[in-house]
Amino acid sequence: MLSILFLLIMINSNNYNIQNKDVIVDCNYTFKEAIENLNSPNELSSDLKLITVLYYSFDDKLHKGQIVIHKDLAKDAINIFEIIKEKKFKIAKVIPIVFYNWSDDKSMLDNNTSAFNYRFIAGTKKLSNHATGRAIDINPLLNPQVFKDRVYPSTAKYDPKKEGTITVNSFIVKEFKKMGWDWGGDWKSSKDYQHFEKLK
């Protein structure tokens, strides 16, 4: 009985914590606002969901942010952010890309964590997995995409010793993989340390 009660509290804790007055609100969009001026096929938005997450930022304070993500992956994202919060792994900010006028570059340079963005893979005409909300980028300025001869974004530096950085031994990588996600840090042609995706 107690364990059922505990489980119910855990399930509701996502909502419960959000009302805490000590939480710094990084954004507070409605779903409609979070997909405003979206230049994408209309039917896409019915697959998306806006979720609220809590995380400790680099000021050591608890923050509230939001992610637009594919509805099938909402539970996974809430789950991973719950673990990130428990472990106090630092997340700079989590703000829907509408805030950056749908510019992935601006979002990355602001070290912003996000999922959905209807866009091409940088430097190509191929739709990114972010375009269906099936990928998440975490602390992109600390976890850039590292090619043999360059880093993207170019002002970023990958230093595994820095707080908020993701490495092969990170619990984040392990937890995502447990839920069937792939990590860009495992890629061969480049290492996209910020990137996690689950295509089905």
Ligand SMILES: [Zn+2]
């Ligand atoms: Zn990505």
